[in-house]
Amino acid sequence: MQRFTDLKVWQRSHSLALRVYRLTKALPGDEKYGLVSQLRRAAVSVPTNIAEGSKREGNQDFARFLNIAEGSLAETEYLIMLSRDLDYLTPTSVAPLLLEIKEVARMLHYLRMKVEPKAQRMSSKAA
Numbered sequence: 001m002q003r004f005t006d007l008k009v010w011q012r013s014h015s016l017a018l019r020v021y022r023l024t025k026a027l028p029g030d031e032k033y034g035l036v037s038q039l040r041r042a043a044v045s046v047p048t049n050i051a052e053g054s055k056r057e058g059n060q061d062f063a064r065f066l067n068i069a070e071g072s073l074a075e076t077e078y079l080i081m082l083s084r085d086l087d088y089l090t091p092t093s094v095a096p097l098l099l100e101i102k103e104v105a106r107m108l109h110y111l112r113m114k115v116e117p118k119a120q121r122m123s124s125k126a127a
Contacts, residue, residue: 004054009107013046013069016100020076023097027088035088039079045072046104063116070108077101 004010020043024036046069053065080097083089 002054004051007050007054007111009104009111010047010050010054012100012104012107013050013073016076016097016104017043017047019097019100020080023080023089023093024083026093027083031088035079035083039076039083042072042075042079045069046076046108050108059115060117063112066108066112066115070105070112073101073105073108077105 017040021040024039027036049065049069049072053062053069056062056065077098080089080094080101084091084094
């Protein structure tokens with residue numbers, strides 16, 4: 001497996017985490033230990049799980065970490081939507097971020113389908 005920093009999906013998710021950190025500076029101070037902390041952790045979890053999974057021995061483990069990254073990305077998306085709906089962030093400021101999340105989600109899904117063993121995909125569909 002190639003180095004995780006060479007993976008386009010890791011590069012995009014790392015950039016997304018940086019953008020989330022910058023964007024959350026605009027959130028109210030009383031959200032520092034609430035929404036800000038949770039949103040940052042969720043965003044950082046995406047590239048972190050890609051990196052960790054890429055160093056696992058088998059494709060099944062890598063696919064599992066990619067799936068965890070997908071979950072963290074969905075959490076990030078929701079928390080950004082919540083911040084917008086609470087009027088902490090403007091729709092204009094979050095729109096590009098939500099588009100980027102959709103693209104990273106597509107890339108993560110594609111990579112997971114590529115590395116996940118076919119037998120595992122078949123058994124999960126049957127369940």
